[in-house]
Amino acid sequence: MKLCAVGLRGIPNVMGGIESHCQQLYSRMVDEGFQITVIGRSPYLPPQPEPFQGIEVRSVWAVKSKFLETILHTLLAIVYARLFVKPDILHIHGIGPALYTPLAKLLGFTVIVTHHGADYDRQKWNGFAKTMLKLGESLAVRFADKTLVVGRSLTYKLKRRFNKHAAKIVFVPNGALTGVDQTLSEDKLPRDLGVKAGNYILAVGRLVPEKGFHDLIDGYRKSKSPLKLVIVGNADHEDEYSTSLMEQRSGNVIFAGRRQGDELHALYKFARVFVLPSYHEGLPIVALEAISAGTQVLASDIDPNLDIGLPSDCYFPVGDIHALADKLTRLDRLKLKLAKDAFLARFNWDDIAQETKQLIEQTLARPKTQKQAVNE
Known part of the structure; x- marks a missing residue:
């Protein structure tokens, strides 16, 4: 066939x-x-x-x-x-x-x-x-x-x-990817980013408005998080939006460009939390991959993200920068864990x-x- x-x-x-x-x-x-x-x-x-x-x-x-x-x-x-x-x-x-x-x-x-x-x-x-x-x-x-x-x-x-x-x-x-090497070590993290296991927040996606990275950067800066923010991805077509995002890079706001293979898998695995602030999704593969790597997730409360079935603490109102900042500040007090094996069985x-x-x-x-x- x-x-x-x-x-x-x-x-x-x-x-x-x-x-x-x-x-x-x-x-x-x-x-x-x-x-x-x-x-x-x-x-x-x-x-x-x-x-x-x-x-x-x-x-x-x-x-x-x-x-x-x-x-x-x-x-x-x-x-x-x-x-x-x-x-x-x-x-x-x-x-x-x-x-x-x-x-x-x-x-x-x-x-x-x-x-x-x-x-x-x-x-x-x-x-x-x-x-x-x-x-x-x-x-x-x-x-x-x-x-x-x-x-x-x-x-x-x-x-x-x-x-x-x-x-x-x-x-x-x-x-969700299930074939990632679970023995992947911290030394696979990209050295040029200057991050260590557990000391960064991760987001992955194209630099387009519906991914909500502008909200993430604003929320991160309003939070009291001691972590760095790493955004992986680039723009298919460079425009005013992607340029304005890149202008906000700093020592703590890191644009990592496109990563793949062990580098990307390591970034998923060793992130303190993965954040998906999207306004639009189908069913977000990046969130599924983060969960399959054993990483906790925060996501906007749009229907496709709710379809994943995460605990309630994992969600924040889409576009609500203050709610996102509060979640990032209180990470250690949130109930973000889920039954990974049951999750992987569904996806x-x-x-x-x-x-x-x-x-x-x-x-x-x-x-x-x-x-x-x-x-x-």
Whole structure:
């Protein structure tokens, strides 16, 4: 069975939640008769990418632009998939790329869309972009053969909003990394950051407004925390926001850039606390990874973060700088511990990959109904 994935920047080790999702998911699906091709974007991949853990990776030209990159590349990727890959399943990631779901159906694909979050809530988009993202969500639900949703709350909302298509909407969460070396030692921490185990607060993500790093910096400075603040990540497209964040760096506010491998795993493992101040998420992989590393988490109280099911002390009102500052000040008095093994059982990539494979097989086994979505 051949599956082709579009809508993402690429793999492996390309920054982004969708990219991390695909890297973890497909590396577990590629055996047992599944042939998987990921079509990525040329600015993030070498011209001739090497296969990754049995996954074929192809680089197709893309313009690096905040507003045009995804929409133009997805169109090229779908046409490329039709002409050269010819898969049994086209797997579209994200509701922006899902604008092309009807086209993919007209080209004869069986289509699965993974809905990674309500991107129209992102602060960076203007009114037109938000409208198009909502349209992409609607087209995904109406025309795709199956829509997988990473957030439990969002799944319920979509089933209510698109009740005629509810049977095609399925909750399939992101997972937590379980293969991290638990014997990883403190000497794997990046030496250039000047941090030690337990003496820093960690945040990880792209430098975009919806991640709330501006709130984190303000809350940190208002707190009485003796810890350093380390923010890992960079901006895909440098702009006024990312520049303004970087201008706030100091001896205690450290922008670490992008980290991966043992360095990133060590930063997770030895942080005193991981903070996720987001205004928008799908189901935050970075928080799952922090928890799987054994690190306590503080998160904003948006629905996708609440879906993780952390203790109440772990949450603060989104955008409330004073509440966040208070949490950082009182870390030692908060009840942040959770049952790690039970948590990992709920967000297990191996189980998620098996469920996804079963859903794909069930979708392909159904009689062809290409005209059904068009007639609705």
